[in-house]
Amino acid sequence: MRINEIKKNLISILNENFSKDIDDNIDNIKLLDEGIGLDSLQIIEYIMYIEDYFAIMIPDSELDPEKFYDIVALARFIKSIMEN
Template sequence: MFPSSAARTAASRLATRVLVSSSSRAPSVAAASVAQQPSLMAVRYFASVSANEYVMSTFLPPAEVQERILTVVKNFDKVDPTKVTATSKFSEDLGLDSLDAVEMVMAIEDEFAIEIPDAEADRIASVSDAVEYVAGHPMAK
């Protein structure tokens, strides 16, 4: 049962009296909670998800990430831009050696303003690996 409008008005007056009477003293917890209005805030949940929800768990859209990574790879000076595809492997398809692959990962780090740990960077051997890693990274911009 909901309170009547008279009860709501009485409660509002009581809250006003509490605020007015406590204004000369240090504010109490009750007065502070009455004075503040609840604010809207965004909540991001960091939890494991099922395979069906994988697309929902990414932080940047995979299509945008793929487009930006393809641009980075095509602009790399030791890569022939005509050979770059979404499934290109750095060493096999693009002819990059291990040092060039490290430089490629560094260029991707710069593009998305993230830092990829060495252990993770060693696992990134293709454009699709890079897209998967960056799309799931919470700090990628």
């Protein structure tokens, strides 16, 4: 799966499960705080939706805030998990 496809799926998960209205042009917008505005509990929920959607397991040891900084960083991280 390509990064752009992963990004679109990640945005769809946000829109469908967190009542967001996000378009595809959010590459550098933060997922937390003043960006998209997910709080720490919503990030945990988002991770669970991601694991289900992509049929992957994100190890606790990999839960680094830099990997969840924005959609591009998250898409790259997911792609790396899917390739391993």
